[in-house]
Amino acid sequence: MEVREKIQTELTHELMLEMYWIMLLSRRIDERAWLLHRQGKFPFHISGIGHEAAQVGAAFALKRGKDWLVPYYRDLAMVLAFGLTPAEFALGLMGKKGEPSSGARQMPSHWGLRRANIISTSSPVGTQTPHAAGIGFAIKYRGDDAIVLTSIGEGSTSQGEWYEGVNWAAIHQLPVIFLVENNEYAISVPRSKQMAVSNVAEKANGLGLPGITVNGLDVIEVYDAVKSAADRARAGGGPTLIEATVLRMTPHSSDDDDRMYRSREEIEEMKQKDPVNAFRDYLIQQNIITEAAQEKFQSRAKEEVNAAIKFAEDTPYPDVEDASYPVYAEDIRHG
């Protein structure tokens, strides 16, 4: 509750409504992606359902347009908050021409958006963490005012890449926030088989940086934690490890069947804690949004998703010759 009182001053109602809007939009387009995948419209979807509060809270605590993002595949809501459009996401789902992160060379949800300072990301988990350390190093080297946030799943913090990246930032006191979205699963493997510590934040102790755990289902709590870490980083206070506990409310991806490793009761329980609904209820309860206005948000989200999908469906596939370049910087075609 202290958090909320402190934040009320900073987080205007407008900003909270904007946060809710991105969470809702992300949820609706994510749900549509599952549906379209089931209809055989494209071969793959990986979902952020249950992670939206953590992602939106984190993104809004940064200076969008100035700070840098090194995300991972579940961060649909985070990159929407940073400026990816639903239509652009839909181009990615379908592998259509003009998809901005890779020109449809990569699978969906492999983010990257130059205009929004979102670094291109790949599939091998953990590789992004040292990149964030390098960006933090470069920010400090140049004396810039920016900071960088990188995110990852808790299972992927088992990778050496993750430890090495965090270690760099701690040694050099770099302006980096390491956000771990802990949904307790790495595909089927539970957290207890990834680490002997009882939470991810504890790992910070061995690396020499502050580590905290926040409720990643509460967008305001996440906002507050990331905001104070960002302020500290910007002031030269170094990196922070933030673990946000979240729910993976879907199978790992469209290729997974989670009935093999977790019960349906577990999924049903998650629905009671749905972070998008929780924030909606909070906003209504606080008289920040009316029921009627809330309904409007819902219909607007539906319209935007429809438009995005239609746009992508109407867009052609890339020209086949696009596959042959740009292997080297000299091959880049501008315009």
Added chain:
Amino acid sequence: MAEVTLIEGIRQAMDEELARDERVFIVGEDVGPRGGVFRATEGLYEKYGGSRVVDSPLAELSIVGMGIGAALYGLRPICEIQFADFIHPAFNQIVNEAAKMCYRSNGAWTVPMVIRAPYGGGIGGGLYHSQSVEAFFTHVPGLKVVVPSNPRDAKGLLKSAVRDPNPVIYFEPKKGYRLIKGELPEEDDLLVPIGQASISRQGKDLSVFAYGMMHYYTLQAAEIVAEEGIDVEVVDLRTLLPIDEQTILKSVEKTGKALIVYEGNLTGGYGAEISAILAEKAFVSLDAPIRRLAGPDVPAAPFSHPLQDWFMLDVSKIAAGIRSMAEY
């Protein structure tokens, strides 16, 4: 003109690029006050300070990984891997990240960085201080792979590599660091273009393709067989990726015979690619089967002196290879 060692050419290149461009920095193990275990960065820490000549943690993947991040932000990292044998922890970062960044982002993001790594045997380094690992990387589109064989190229190629907009792996023949000497022109800004092989010795009887330390030996072997009447053309490949096919094909069209010399393991080694190019594109010019002279297919060079000698190619083994080729 002053005669300098190969490692001095490397050191000068870094010194000049650090002075020229504030975005350039060096990162690696012991590169700071120690000046590198081979002393390639000697004096640079004193001159440019610890923020530009950065002692890294003992962790290769993040030397490359943080370098990638810094490059994405706009800096120009020179990453030093202390021995090429220890580049393998960074393989993922090099192959999956640096090499693929430009293509996978449709050119939105590029990784202008240099990875320097001393390679090669004959120094009593045993299995893990002797490896020639270039073939792992010449298989990877998106990388450039460079190996100098003399001080002039060492300097000029490294300066070009620092300015190249792509990730460049720059393998240094460490046995030749102080053994190989040569004239260094007092040119203000000596640049040797990446992507061009050079004919280091004109000849008409057969072509020998080599790079790095093996090129140094090959030139000596060519002089020995010249006294026996064999006129060898020596091609210093210098850039292994992208391949300068034109120079390679032209030479074989002239001589009709090709011997490829490399010190890494024979099978799947870099010479196999040169051999394949010649077989596909110069078949009608060939008067003899293409031959590869390479390290044997044991894991790496053993430590004990006679065992190491058995593994390593040298001037007399190369001369013997040339003779048998010439007789064909």
